[in-house]
Amino acid sequence: MKRERGQIKNDTNMPQNNYEYFLLMPQLIIAVGIVLSVLVELTTKKSEQILPWLSIALFVAAAFDSILNINQNFVLFGGMIEVGGKPAIFNFIFNIGAALVVLSSIDYLKKYGAYFGEYYILVQSSVLGMMVMSGAKDILMIFMGLELMSICFYVLAGINRKKLSANEASMKYFLLGAFATGFIVYGIALIYGATGTTSIQNLVENFVTYSSNIIFILGFVFFLVGFSFKIAAVPFHMWVPDVYHGSATSVTSLMSTTGKTAAFSVLIIMLSAVFSGASNVFRPYFATISALSMLFGSVVAISQTNLKRMLAYSSIAHAGYMAIGLAAGNIFSVAGIIFYLAAYVFMNIGAFTIISIVEGENDSKTDLNSFAGLNAKSPILAALMALFMFALAGIPPLAGFFGKYYVFISAIQSHLTWLAILGVLSSVISVYFYIRVVVFMYFKESVEDFKIQISPYSLTAVIITALLVLVFGILPDTLMNVITSVLH
Amino acid sequence: MEQNLLLTYLLLTPIIGSVLVLFFKKEQKELIRWFGLAVSLVAFVISLVVYFSFNQTNPQFQFIHQVIWIKSLNISYHVGVDGISLILVLLTTFLTPLTLLSTWKAIEKNVKMFTFSMLFLEVGMLGVFISLDIFLFYIFWEAMLIPMYFIIGIWGGERRIYAAVKFFIFTMFGSLLMLIAIIWLAVYASTTLGYFTTNLLDLYKVGPTVPHDIQGWMFGAFFLSFAIKVPLFPLHTWLPDAHVEAPTAGSVILAGVLLKMGTYGLVRFCLPLFPQSAVQFAPIISVLAVIGIIYGALVSMVQTDMKKLVAYSSVSHLGFVVLGIFAMTVESVQGAVIQMVNHGLSTGALFLLVGVLYERTHRRDIAFYGGIAKLVPLYSTVLMIAMLSSIGLPGLNGFVGEFLILIGSFKSPVLNSWWFTIFAASGVIFAAVYLLWMYQRVVFGQVTNEELKHELTDMNLREMIVIVPILIFIVWIGVYPSTFLKLTEVSTQSILQQVGTFTGNLLK
Numbered sequence: 001m002k003r004e005r006g007q008i009k010n011d012t013n014m015p016q017n018n019y020e021y022f023l024l025m026p027q028l029i030i031a032v033g034i035v036l037s038v039l040v041e042l043t044t045k046k047s048e049q050i051l052p053w054l055s056i057a058l059f060v061a062a063a064f065d066s067i068l069n070i071n072q073n074f075v076l077f078g079g080m081i082e083v084g085g086k087p088a089i090f091n092f093i094f095n096i097g098a099a100l101v102v103l104s105s106i107d108y109l110k111k112y113g114a115y116f117g118e119y120y121i122l123v124q125s126s127v128l129g130m131m132v133m134s135g136a137k138d139i140l141m142i143f144m145g146l147e148l149m150s151i152c153f154y155v156l157a158g159i160n161r162k163k164l165s166a167n168e169a170s171m172k173y174f175l176l177g178a179f180a181t182g183f184i185v186y187g188i189a190l191i192y193g194a195t196g197t198t199s200i201q202n203l204v205e206n207f208v209t210y211s212s213n214i215i216f217i218l219g220f221v222f223f224l225v226g227f228s229f230k231i232a233a234v235p236f237h238m239w240v241p242d243v244y245h246g247s248a249t250s251v252t253s254l255m256s257t258t259g260k261t262a263a264f265s266v267l268i269i270m271l272s273a274v275f276s277g278a279s280n281v282f283r284p285y286f287a288t289i290s291a292l293s294m295l296f297g298s299v300v301a302i303s304q305t306n307l308k309r310m311l312a313y314s315s316i317a318h319a320g321y322m323a324i325g326l327a328a329g330n331i332f333s334v335a336g337i338i339f340y341l342a343a344y345v346f347m348n349i350g351a352f353t354i355i356s357i358v359e360g361e362n363d364s365k366t367d368l369n370s371f372a373g374l375n376a377k378s379p380i381l382a383a384l385m386a387l388f389m390f391a392l393a394g395i396p397p398l399a400g401f402f403g404k405y406y407v408f409i410s411a412i413q414s415h416l417t418w419l420a421i422l423g424v425l426s427s428v429i430s431v432y433f434y435i436r437v438v439v440f441m442y443f444k445e446s447v448e449d450f451k452i453q454i455s456p457y458s459l460t461a462v463i464i465t466a467l468l469v470l471v472f473g474i475l476p477d478t479l480m481n482v483i484t485s486v487l488h
Numbered sequence: 489m490e491q492n493l494l495l496t497y498l499l500l501t502p503i504i505g506s507v508l509v510l511f512f513k514k515e516q517k518e519l520i521r522w523f524g525l526a527v528s529l530v531a532f533v534i535s536l537v538v539y540f541s542f543n544q545t546n547p548q549f550q551f552i553h554q555v556i557w558i559k560s561l562n563i564s565y566h567v568g569v570d571g572i573s574l575i576l577v578l579l580t581t582f583l584t585p586l587t588l589l590s591t592w593k594a595i596e597k598n599v600k601m602f603t604f605s606m607l608f609l610e611v612g613m614l615g616v617f618i619s620l621d622i623f624l625f626y627i628f629w630e631a632m633l634i635p636m637y638f639i640i641g642i643w644g645g646e647r648r649i650y651a652a653v654k655f656f657i658f659t660m661f662g663s664l665l666m667l668i669a670i671i672w673l674a675v676y677a678s679t680t681l682g683y684f685t686t687n688l689l690d691l692y693k694v695g696p697t698v699p700h701d702i703q704g705w706m707f708g709a710f711f712l713s714f715a716i717k718v719p720l721f722p723l724h725t726w727l728p729d730a731h732v733e734a735p736t737a738g739s740v741i742l743a744g745v746l747l748k749m750g751t752y753g754l755v756r757f758c759l760p761l762f763p764q765s766a767v768q769f770a771p772i773i774s775v776l777a778v779i780g781i782i783y784g785a786l787v788s789m790v791q792t793d794m795k796k797l798v799a800y801s802s803v804s805h806l807g808f809v810v811l812g813i814f815a816m817t818v819e820s821v822q823g824a825v826i827q828m829v830n831h832g833l834s835t836g837a838l839f840l841l842v843g844v845l846y847e848r849t850h851r852r853d854i855a856f857y858g859g860i861a862k863l864v865p866l867y868s869t870v871l872m873i874a875m876l877s878s879i880g881l882p883g884l885n886g887f888v889g890e891f892l893i894l895i896g897s898f899k900s901p902v903l904n905s906w907w908f909t910i911f912a913a914s915g916v917i918f919a920a921v922y923l924l925w926m927y928q929r930v931v932f933g934q935v936t937n938e939e940l941k942h943e944l945t946d947m948n949l950r951e952m953i954v955i956v957p958i959l960i961f962i963v964w965i966g967v968y969p970s971t972f973l974k975l976t977e978v979s980t981q982s983i984l985q986q987v988g989t990f991t992g993n994l995l996k
Contacts, residue, residue, distance in 0.1 A: 390634065396627040408668065409561075412675050417668065424664035431660050435637070435653060443641045443649050480560045 020076045023069065023083045026062040026091050027135075030128045033058035037121045047117030048109075055102045055120045059127065063095035070486060079201055081135045085486040089338060090134035090265045097258040097345045098127045100461045104353040105250040107455035111361060112248050114160045122159075123254065126152035130262035134269075139188050139198040142266050146184070146230070149262060150177050153255050157247040165363060169246025176229065176239040184226030190219025200269060207273035211281055223270065224285060230263035231319045232256075234292040244312035249359055249366075252308060253352030256315050257345040264341055267326060274329040280414075286327035287419055293320025294426040301433045305368050307355050310433055311348065314392060317430055318344055324423055325407045328414040335483045336406030342479060343391070343399035343472055350465035351388040354381055357458050360450065371437060373446030378454065382441040384466050391469050393434040394427050399472035406480075492551040494538055495567045495618050498577070499611060501531040506607035509600060517599040521592060524603035528585040528610065535581040542574055544974050547982035549620060549689075557624075562685050566621040571979035572755060572825050573617045575972060576748055579832050580613045582957070583744045590840055590954045591737045594847055595643060602643060602737075605635040609741060616749050622670050622757070623686035626663070629749065633659055636738065636746065644733040651726075651733035658726040662713035669709035673698070673761075688756075695761035696990040707765035710758050711773070717750030720773075720810055721780035724803045731799035736843030739795065743802050743839060744832040751809045751828055755821065755983060759813070763987040770814040770902045777814065778911045780807030785918030789925070794845075794852050797926055798838045801878065804915055805831045811912055812893035815903055816987060820896020821980045826972055827889030830877070830965065834886055837874035837958045841867070844951055849943045854929050858936030864946040868931045870955055875927055877962045879920045885965035890916055 021028065037054060041047045066088040073084035102123060109115045129148030136142040154177060158170025192198055194216035195206070203210065210216045229236040244252045274280045297317025304310035322340050325333035358374070358381070359365050375382040391398035404427065411420040472479050505527030512520050542550060549568035557565045569577060588606055595602050612632025619625035633656055641652035670686065677694045678684040685691070698706060716723045727747075731739050759766050784804030791797035809831070812824030844867065846852055861868040873884070880886035898909040935941060947955070965972055 395634065396630050401630075405667075405671070409671050409675065412668070412671050417672060420668050420671070421665070424668055427664055428657060428661045431657055432653070435656055438637075439641065439649055439653065442638065443652070475558075477558050477560055480558070484560055 023072055023074055023076060024081070025069070026066040026088075026095070027128065027131050029058055029062045029065065030095075030124055030131065034121060034124045034128065037117070037124060041117040041121065048115050051117045051120040052102050052106050055124055056099045058124065059095040059099035059102065062127075062131075063092045063099070066091035066095070067482075070482070073486070075137055075201075079199055080138050080141055081132070082137050083135060086268070086334075086338075087131075087135035087265075089342075089483060089486065090261065091131050093261055093342050093345055094127050094130045094134070094258045097261075097349060098123055098254065100346075100349050100353075100465060101250055101254045101258075104253070104349070104356060104455075104458040104461040106457045107453075108250050108356045108359075108458065109248075111359070112160060112250075113162065114248060119156070119159055122152045122156050126156070126254070127258070130258055130265075133262045134265035136266070136269060137200050139191065139200060139203075142269070143184065143188065145262070146266070147181070149259065150181070150230075153177075153251075153259060156251045156254070157243060159248060159251065163363070165246040166248065169243045172239050172246075173243045180226045180229030180236070182226075183222050183229070187219045187222030187224075187226060190215055190222060192219075194219060200272075203270075204273040204276075207278050211278075217281065220270075220282070221285065224267070224282065227263050227267055228289055231260055231267070231323070232293075232316050233289040233319045233323055234296045234316060235289075237293070237296075237316045240316055241309050241312045244315070245306060245308045249308065249352055249356035252312075253349050253356070256311070256352070257348045260315070260319065261341045261345055264322060264337060268334055268337065271326065271329065275331055275334050280327070280329035283327050283329065286323050286329075287416065290320045290323035290327055290419060291422050293317060293323060294423055295320075295429075298426040298429040298433075301430065304433070306366055307368060307371070307437070308352075308366050310368075310437075311351060311355075314430065314433070315348065317426060318392075320426070321404055321407055321423055324411050324416070324419055327419060328407075328410040328416055330410055330414055331487060332413060333407065333410030335480065335487055336403070336410045338483050339406050339472075339476070339479060340403030343403040343469070346465045346468045346472070347388050347391045347400055350462050350469065351385065351392065353458050353462050353465070354385045354388070357381065357454055357462075358452055365448070365450065368437065368440050369447050370450075371440045372444040372448070374441040376446060378452055380459075381452070381454065381462075384462050385441060386438050387466055387469065389434040389437050391473070393431045397473045399469045399476075402473060402476040491553050493553055494534065494541075495551045495569065496553050498531060498534045498538065498581075499567070499614055499618070501534060502527060502607040502610040502614070505530075506604050506611065509604045509607065512600055514598075514600050517596075520599050520603050521588070524607060525585055525588050527607060528581070528588055531610065531614075532581040532585055535578050538569065539574060539578060542569070542571075542975075544571065545978060547978040552620070554620075561623075562683060562687075563623045564621055564687065565624060566687060567618040567624075568620045569618055570982075571976040572752070572983075575825060575829060575975055576617045576745075576752055577614060579748070579829050580610065580617065580745050582961075583740065583832060583836055584610045586836075586840075586954050586957065587737045587740045587744075589950065590740070590843065591735070592950055594736055594843065597643065601638070605638050606737070606741075609635040609639070613741075613745050613749065617752060620688045621686050622673075622688050622691060625688075626667060626670060629663055630660075632746070632749075636742070639738040639741075640730060640734045643735040644738070646733070647729070648733045651729040654726045655730045658716055658723075662716040665709040666713035669706045672702075673706060692760055692986065696763050696986075698762070700764060703762050703765045704768070707758060707762040707769065710753070710761070711769075714750040714753035714758065715810075717753070718747060718806050718810060719750070719803065721776055721783055721803065721807065724780070724784075727803060728796055728799045731802070731839075732793065732795050736839060736846070739799075739839040739843075740836045743798075744836040747802065747806055748828045748832060751806065751813065751824065754810065754813050755825070759816070760983050760986040763990040766814070766987065767816070767902055767991045770816065771905075773814045774811050774897070774903055774908050777807045777810040778908055780804065781811070781912050781915035782918065785915050785922060789918065789922040791922075792853050792855060794842045794854055794926065794930070795839070797854075797922065798835060798842060801838075801919065801922070802831070802835055804919065805835065805878075808890055808893050808912065808915065811897055811908060812889075815893070815897035815900035815908075816984060817896040817900050818977075818980055818984060819892050820900060821984065822973055822976050823889050823892025823894075823896055825976045825980065826885075826965065826969065827893060829972065830885040830889045833958050833962055833965075834874055834878040837955060837962070838871075838878060840951075840955060840958075841871050841874060844947060845944075848945065849940070854926060856937060857930040857940065859931070859933045860935070860940060860944060861931045862935060863940060863944045866946045866952075870947065870959065871931065872927065873959055873962065874955075875923045877966070879923050880916050883963075883966045885962045885969075888965060888969045
């Protein structure tokens with residue numbers, strides 16, 4: 001970690017100006033793609049058929065460009081944005097996740113009644129926002145990225161203006177999101193007032209000095225509270241169930257996975273002083289929200305009969321597990337959180353995509369009862385859903401298990417064994433509702449007689465995520481080595 | 489280190505087999521059954537090869553195969569066997585083909601998935617017994633839950649969903665606490681050894697040096713996980729439910745092998761990793777074990793359902809095993825290991841035989857039967873032998889194990905009291921009461937139920953093929969136990985030596 005920081009600090013290591021844009025390629029690909037997409041949308045009548053494939057191409061290109069240039073770790077534009085290294089991994093996760101979501105949306109949107117091109121442009125813009133967030137080296141950049149992402153999400157949540165539930169979701173998301181943004185802005189103002197800078201580099205280097213300043217700490221806590229809304233941690237979770245339930249399933253899958261990842265990437269950036277050895281003054285805060293989220297999410301999910309709502313509460317619980325890493329605050333926990341996020345993104349996209357396949361017109365068929373006897377209707381969907389449920393429950397050797405494993409290790413390293421024990425206890429609780437889905441799919445007879453139209457695109461997306469969940473589970477080193485290589 | 493791939497082949501056989509099953513068509517039931525049987529037989533043959541090339545005088549782990557798996561956490565695929573694990577591996581590979589054969593008629597629904605689950609389950613069970621990396625052990629321990637969950641949940645009885653979920657959550661609760669202890673131990677190892685490790689052989693050196701009060705907690709976490717699996721009184725409540733609702737094959741595997749994973753865990757991990765705490769808590773645990781022996785027997789006595797009776801008798805029998813382990817003498821631990829095998833054979837046979845009746849009449853309540861000796865003489869004879877072995881009649885296998893455990897616990901310096909033995913011995917008498925009483929009500933007397941005359945037919949060739957090999961071993965262990973005792977002797981000594989080194993002269 002020391003070496004990497006040194007590299008960034010050293011001005012001679014900054015690339016020549018004309019080279020900067022080249023390093024910013026992933027962001028540029030998406031940015032240019034957005035402009036292109038708008039043109040396509042304006043000029044052709046069939047934009048909804050062209051744009052999904054254009055988006056997928058852009059996302060895949062951006063993903064591979066960032067992962068291939070992972071070693072080109074620089075800070076560009078006078079300390080504004082970081083490329084390569086950690087941001088590259090995050091960009092990879094965002095883009096692959098978004099590509100999978102777009103792939104699964106192609107047929108779903110027809111069913112949902114939002115079959116138009118703007119959807120894809122909004123997805124692209126939100127991903128650009130996430131990429132700005134994950135690479136930010138200045139608090140203002142974080143804010144720009146966050147707003148770009150969030151505003152796209154607000155619109156996406158209500159993409160079908162004729163649906164009451166979607167409107168409600170969009171409105172709730174917007175109001176509470178704006179409220180959270182208010183916290184963040186206020187926090188930024190206080191931090192700036194206390195330190196006179198918005199440069200994260202500066203904040204990290206002088207963290208110990210600043211943290212004796214009560215105004216700075218107050219601002220920081222405001223900032224963290226704002227982001228606790230975004231990662232859906234208790235007690236800032238009120239919007240989650242309604243928004244996840246009311247939005248289109250593909251939108252939910254995007255904002256519950258990549259959106260949460262982006263928020264966590266910001267928390268990791270802001271706390272990088274802590275991760276590289278400064279004492280974790282925010283440990284009580286994170287330990288509290290982590291314990292509350294894990295227990296609350298797991299317990300309340302038990303009583304849910306709607307799968308989208310159940311996964312919403314499960315997502316609250318998962319935010320809690322990841323927050324264990326933030327409370328632990330050592331270098332290992334960064335690796336653990338990033339691994340967990342990657343695993344979580346793919347598990348959840350897989351699960352939501354299966355829900356979107358089973359889902360009928362007008363948001364119907366998302367209840368547990370609709371999944372009864374799924375094994376008889378479609379063995380492959382049932383098997384894949386079971387895989388994702390076991391992965392989310394943290395059964396080895398699947399990706400979700402290793403996410404928890406790494407986070408728990410970091411907690412025990414930081415002498416937070418009690419938090420790890422709370423973590424496993426809520427895992428036991430959560431097992432109940434995850435395997436209940438399996439109970440319905442395999443052990444019960446079908447109660448609603450309907451045919452499932454399996455879209456080949458969605459199925460492809462599910463199979464890709466399932467393979468990733470298996471590979472990250474059986475060979476976690478494939479991902480872990482990449483993560484640790486940028487941290488050390 | 490010299491690598492030996494034999495155990496890996498053993499593990500790969502059911503893995504490859506279960507994957508291949510997926511490529512069969514759903515309708516090819518016969519073919520799938522034969523294929524499953526063939527795969528499990530190949531695994532059995534490989535385990536025999538392991539047995540015959542095993543050096544019984546070597547206390548070290550043999551057939552070691554170690555490959556780095558997760559480098560960032562220093563976790564390796566590390567397998568090997570000593571005498572104790574080998575005998576349980578043999579039990580597993582021996583019971584699996586028999587169980588598959590026994591389901592030929594009973595399982596008609598979704599044979600493909602059933603065979604897949606059984607083979608997958610065999611992978612998990614074998615993996616648990618041969619893992620020398622505690623993390624690898626944990627993976628198998630957890631992974632094995634999934635197929636068993638499906639076996640109970642899909643092919644089980646009326647309350648199968650409740651039983652399956654209860655089974656899953658009980659086990660998961662214990663094992664997740666064990667996970668925390670595993671991580672804690674590995675992190676602690678990185679301070680004493682200088683590297684993060686889950687290698688069991690390294691941890692044997694680290695475990696005993698853990699500060700005493702923390703060691704107690706770690707021991708507790710491991711112990712809880714294993715005690716739920718055993719199951720030790722008062723953690724046994726999942727067992728009767730799971731047994732009664734599971735299909736015959738599920739019950740046989742559950743009683744035959746799965747419960748042994750708990751007792752195996754006690755021998756392999758709890759004793760050598762945390763010897764001081766093991767000695768400290770031995771009396772309390774033994775009290776629970778003795779309560780379990782008597783409680784299980786008393787509850788068995790009042791059961792009206794044959795399967796439930798056998799299920800509660802497991803609680804009683806496994807109490808003997810736990811008592812033997814925590815008496816910590818060579819005799820008692822060896823007796824415990826042999827009793828694990830005995831219980832697998834006798835109780836497995838009893839479940840199979842209850843299953844035979846159930847297949848014909850779909851009734852398990854004792855009151856329904858009566859006087860079946862006249863109708864099915866062959867069956868009645870076989871049931872007699874299995875029952876007597878479960879009671880512990882001298883000359884049959886049950887006697888050897890129970891006798892060794894009783895002797896060992898009698899002179900155990902750790903327990904240091906005769907009362908354990910005296911109360912435990914009463915369990916043997918109770919066993920005779922509840923089993924003989926059941927036998928009398930079911931088999932002897934006049935035929936009480938006209939329906940039986942039409943429905944009951946004697947055992948067919950397939951069922952005899954299933955049961956006879958078990959009977960052979962029941963007699964073999966009873967008459968000439970040294971074949972099996974020799975196998976475990978050196979390994980038992982080496983484990984007790986490890987305990988002895990760290991706890992002073994307490995064991996002498």
